Amino acid sequence: MLAAHDQARLDALYESMSRASQEALGYPVARDFDYAPLYRFLQFPSNNIGDPFQASTYRVGTREMEREVIDFFAALFRAPHDDYWGYVTNGGTEGNLYGLYLAREMYPNGIVYFSEDTHYSVAKNVHFLGLRHIMIRSQPNGEIDYEDLEESVRLHRDVPAIIFANIGTTMKEGRDDIRRIQEILKKLVVQERYVHSDAAFCGPFAQFLDPKPAFDFAEGADSIAMSGHKFIGAPMPCGVVIARKRNVERIGRSIGYIGSMDTTITGSRNAFTPLLLWYAIRMMGEQGLRKRLARCQEIAQYAVEGMNARGIAAWRNANALTVVFPRVSETLKSKWQLATQDAISHLIVAPGTEPVLIDALIADIVKEQT
Template sequence: MTFSPADHTRLEAFWRYCLTHQYFNVGYPESADFDYSLLHRFMRFSINNCGDWNEYSNYLLNSFDFEREVMRFFAELFHIPFEDSWGYVTNGGTEGNMFGCYLARELFPDATLYYSQDTHYSVAKIVRLLRIKAQVVASQANGEMDYDDLVARIAADGERHPIIFANIGTTLRGATDNIATIQQRLAQAGIRREDYYLHADAALSGMILPFVDAPEPYSFADGIDSICVSGHKMIGSPMPCGIVVARRANVERISVEIDYISARDQTISGSRNGHTPLMMWAALRSRSMDDWRERIQRCLDLAQHAVDRLRAAGIDAWRNPNSITVVFPCPSASVWKRHCLATSGDTAHLITTAHHRDSTQIDALVDEVIADLKAPGKPVTLSPLQAPLVDGLGSRNRVYSTVGQPRPELLPGHARPERDSGVARLKGSDI
């Protein structure tokens, strides 16, 4: 490639910008501690994983062998026999969620999709793209689904085949919808297991819960039908990517034969990035299961450190069980913009990902948040809903949760769902 001096200058400036900001993301769950330099040489090739990695394709420049090993890893991680599963490396969590919802719609074409107020915004897009009936379910104060509201809405709709979208770690509060509770409530309502579909969005926590001592239900052994995880979050990747795993029997419903590549395709995107399976393979092969456990525990410890410091200063900070998302009152715009915090209404959060090797960056942020929120005219008190819970394993596993506590009628920043022809709509910024 030949560039002008001005173009060279522009690229050099962007290089310096990236170096300066590569660890900016305190408010977003991307792990930036990766090194894929061994794979740089493969960027000279157009690697396209079009079709099923389990079959021959006459497009020879693919990374199917590596993708197959990645999917075997996740099948084992999520407790489903490899031969009973199928999935692929996606462009990110949204594609994984769409794939799960697509399978559910093909299984139950006229069914209603139920997802909570705290669900990622992409699901509203998926609902429109797939033209699925949908209902937004209320959330508890900690971001977890309100199970009473779920069964009430299913009953009111007379829905015989509900599609349940469960969050395994919500975007803002890091809450996990309890899969066991959902299934118990559906059984009590007289809905048989074969009559509903359960998709799990585990974009971040899918690489956390398998490595902690007391995880919430998250796997196929717990009753899910499909699950997606982001590759650029806890794993770490220079480009957005992810994986989705589903029951093979359900995937067969959407498989189509593509004659010009001599292969089948059952993906959303068709032509797929062949480099990201290489990256996921390299990340998974370069760490042992014990390495992953240590990595996750370090992030959890750092999250608890942030909670402890903020609460010691009288600020209402908390996190859900097994979550690296620390929730606290939103500071001034000058603070959250400088640290790139994620905010919603009067709430902000920080996320302790793996490139935070120590507490230096977190402490700098916490110092500013404390100074800002404790400034004159900004009283911050501890909420009675955020009582400390100790799980008996010591302070390193202590969390602050509202599970089992009285639930406010509506959370700050949330609009009340409005029923409209069987589809729940949210006002304003909640869409």
């Protein structure tokens, strides 16, 4: 039995996480999930080691459900039905690393282009992979500056181009248009090219926006990564990466020890998170995702209007769930867990963010200003 003081620490931690979870407004995580029916699966030493599309000698896993998750998102992202592959990752960062890894295997001497608003992990991933990169200017709304991109690629037309596009930047939810990017590459006759879409937050809903951002396979993506714990919601980080199968085939190695192909970044892989994502998409379906999006959009607009009405210069990109406003004090940043960078802070309306929280934040900001 756990010692009394350890039990007390656990109880205190529970209370503190419970409170913190209610007051988190700055990070893109849904909080309205209930996975209680899946708790019984936590009693197994589960592991989806190896390739989800191949059986492994180790059978305590959830590969079948993982494949259904991949099929769902491949269809949502309009991947070619006979040429896609994917797996459930530890999060957006791993999916982005995977896309860049495939790109490097195709074009080891390629240059990676990404905007200055790109998530901090990408520069590190590029460094891991030993790839050259060029950082491109961003527009004020967070979207890549296409002229700067064109100019930079023009100077290196003899080198394969690996484009890392943001489908929702971390701070402003700016969305790069990969159709426009593909046009630039075609115009410059850069035939050796690879485009990865980082749809960490927006992946599960970008397809339902009007106008729809250009980010999917039909529009020229070679791989797409998203996080599972953000818009969908999960009690632990997870994600999905979808890529073109023929690009994955060039990296796979058959491993006798696991009786499967080594196509993923890590060896042992979480078998519980595919189950969470499977349960979520089965419970919600496309209709449920659309409904969640509509509710979040309403609340994001409510937040912008509420802030503007009280003299706070808040704004959001068209259809974005991220509301940007002038940097708040350290006290409010810490109280509301508001991601803050340079002169701006933001709040993100993820499913489960209720208007009362927005009202309370606005009241706090106004109180500090008076």
